[in-house]
Amino acid sequence: MAILVVGSVAFDTIETPSGRAERCLGGAATHFALAASYFTDVRVIAVVGEDFTSEHEDILKRRGIDTRGIEHAPGKSFFWAGSYLKNPNEAQTLNTELNVFQSFTPKIPREYEDTEYLFLANIDPVLQSEVHRRMPMAKLVCGDTMNYWINDHRDNLLGVLGGLDGLLINDGEAKLLAEDDNLVQAAEKILAMGPKSLVVKHGEYGATAFFGKHLFKGNGNKPRLPFRAPALPLAEVVDPTGAGDSFAGGFFGYLASQKEMTPAVFKKAMFYGGVMGSFAVERFGTERLQRLDPMEIEERFALFRELSHLD
């Protein structure tokens, strides 16, 4: 089934110990859409400026991504500059220019209104709620957020969480949102805020899913054990930017490609998330995600299994 992602399409200037990339195509929705495109049809809602040319749009179109929801506005696209020189695991933001994103009001093409799989990437929770409200057919909704919204827009964010089947955030964000330094207790508190599941991304250590009582059909009130998926130990992380969004794209894309969301499907989706994240960081920007061979994805999935399974 087609999935819809709403989020940023941007240009990034990035420096890492491996080098530097100027104004490469980035943004949460871009990484997400490219990663998900290997599993299912993808629609995008975003806004770009005049610096986003047909050449950039072709990067998405070549992967079959439906770009009719990308609004072209006067001015410049969202721009971010970051450095991983001081800390290879956490970006230091050097510059953020919201540009056309500053006054973004999502416009939803009529053709998108039958969307059943909706992903609310990291944007203002007011916009996340607005898009969700306008997707009456949505039957599986997941989302992401970040420190800024957790700290300064908490009430709006809580409004979003209540409608989510899954929230995907990293360790630090989970502990900040729950105001609890123990991951298990933080997860319980977050699930009590509304999302039916929580996927916490641990970077190089993989990810852990925590499940509420109402995620799976026929699960009754049984508590369900968390699930841990590995990440691939890598000798070189060229550019960590977008790894989490690529994880989300692989995860949600795989979920949407399956008939039913069972515990087994959810677990495989976690593995595909890790797989797509591991590809994303091999090159700057979205370069690696633009041209993957489906066979490479299956081979890496097998590698993830071998890395973590007893037999």
Place this chain on the structure above:
Amino acid sequence: MAILVVGSVAFDTIETPSGRAERCLGGAATHFALAASYFTDVRVIAVVGEDFTSEHEDILKRRGIDTRGIEHAPGKSFFWAGSYLKNPNEAQTLNTELNVFQSFTPKIPREYEDTEYLFLANIDPVLQSEVHRRMPMAKLVCGDTMNYWINDHRDNLLGVLGGLDGLLINDGEAKLLAEDDNLVQAAEKILAMGPKSLVVKHGEYGATAFFGKHLFKGNGNKPRLPFRAPALPLAEVVDPTGAGDSFAGGFFGYLASQKEMTPAVFKKAMFYGGVMGSFAVERFGTERLQRLDPMEIEERFALFRELSHLD
């Protein structure tokens, strides 16, 4: 087969967010021996003072541990006081009194000289080498170390590493030893120092094993994929002290209980390491490790599998 561990038997005073324990039985060899005792026979080489009574010795003997190698010296036992109030993941040392450990020269009972499985817990690498040298029958030797020996006794430590089948250390120690912040590159550098395998413990994120070319029989020169074992997400860590030593005890105890060390056996040993670590932190000191039911261990092993396996 019986295993021999050389290391500290000590008293610990510990404060954590869960409470405080005064002078409970601790030390790397104690945690290791108790954890390993659920898998195989265990011998201990250590030194204790007059404050170590028959009541303390009975804690080990009740688990069938051979204590003939524990030397009783005039004076007080090794004492450590630490706090986890500031950082629940890393102990702040409040006090260290080496006491009888200061002039420790391992005395090896003749009955121990046929030892085939030797574990060199975290002590002066000069003593680790000395014990190894005096165990001519040793066919599998693993060991641990810590920042102090890595920083200030590097040459002596390098002498130990060359003789190890496996080195078990944590993330920070691995990166310090290799002088490399990337785990995969650090592992390669450490394997080049001599140990045939490296197990890096990540605390709440589990552990990763890296393999050299010569660990498994008939493996030829094939490079082998690392292996990741999970840790159990816990809502309360009562006392993290000794978790790493308990991991090592479960890991090495299981290895020694098997006829041959194959890749499959090594992977299961990693899981049993995580299992024993997860029990250790449930109570202060060694309380939980003193009275486990073998069935509890198997149940938790099954939980670790469910936590990490797709099917």
